[in-house]
Amino acid sequence: MNRIIFLFFINIIIAINACSQNTKVVEKAPQQEVETQVIAAKKATNNDLGERFPKKLEKVEKTEEEWREILTVEEYRILREEGTERAFTGKYWDNKKAGTYYCSACGLALFESETKFKSGTGWPSFYQPIKKEYVGEKTDNKYGWNRTEVVCGRCDGHLGHVFDDGPAPTGLRYCINGNILTFQANE
Ligand SMILES: [Zn+2]
Structure with a gap:
């Protein structure tokens, strides 16, 4: 009889353990969050990142495979x-x-918030980059449009396009994909 009671309790303990493990699985951060943390950790230890405001730009070149390792699918x-x-x-x-x-x-560093303006387009819009050489330009004739593509001056990554219908003082509108930007608020 004692043995039956003992086995009964062992079963309860196993059941409780199983439950608490299930709870832990549910509490785990969503996949997206985990991925972001992994990438943030990779970037923190990535010495190739270089300065944020370099006086002289030195190109960052990586193979497509290396880029896939440090960027999210969307980036x-x-x-x-x-x-x-x-x-x-x-x-x-x-x-x-x-x-x-x-x-x-x-x-x-690409853009400052002082140069950001409300464009109504649904993309972050700026009237000028931090430094002209920090943002490169390329002609984009895709879809039969004649547009000017803008790329990162250091890694050549596609950022968006620049149009000449922006506000003063430059009259330019840098229409940028927000998902490839990282914003840091002033302290
Ligand atoms: Zn870049």
Whole structure:
């Protein structure tokens, strides 16, 4: 009889353990969050990132395989395959905080919040980059349009396009994919 009671308790203990393990699985961070943490850790230890405001730009060159290792699927699609996020769905299009926007691939400082303006397009829009050489330009004739593509001056990643219908003082509108930017608020 004692043995039956003993086995009964052992079963209960096993059941409780199984339950608590299940709870732990549920409490685990969502996949996206885990992925972001992994990438943040990779970037923190990536010595190739270089300075954020370099006086002299030195190109960051990696193989496509290396880029895939450090970028999220979405970042890779935009930066390396000239993708575009859907309007009003990306990061920062509605961000009004004061701070600096960096390239998520190489860490170069690209835009300051003072030059950000409300364009109504659903993408973060700026009237000028931090330094002219920090943002490169390329002609883009895709889809029969004659547009000017803008790329990161250091890693050549695709950022978006620049148009000449922006506000003063430059009259330019840098239409940028928010999902490839990393924003850091001023302290
Ligand atoms: Zn870059």
